[in-house]
Amino acid sequence: MMPDLGKYAFAVLASYGVSLGLLVVLVGLSIARARKVRAELAKIEERIKSNG
Numbered sequence: 276m277m278p279d280l281g282k283y284a285f286a287v288l289a290s291y292g293v294s295l296g297l298l299v300v301l302v303g304l305s306i307a308r309a310r311k312v313r314a315e316l317a318k319i320e321e322r323i324k325s326n327g
Contacts, residue, residue, distance in 0.1 A: 280287050
């Protein structure tokens with residue numbers, strides 16, 4: 276159920292949309308960074324194992 280926002284409806288809904296969009300972007304960047312760091316760590320660990 277949507278509350279009546281009157282003349283501020285566009286501003287409020289746009290703010291919610293921008294906030295949600297930024298959250299999605301931040302989560303996506305965090306996941307991408309985690310994958311990159313995990314791959315780098317695996318590479319380093321493999322190099323350490325091979326050098327004994």
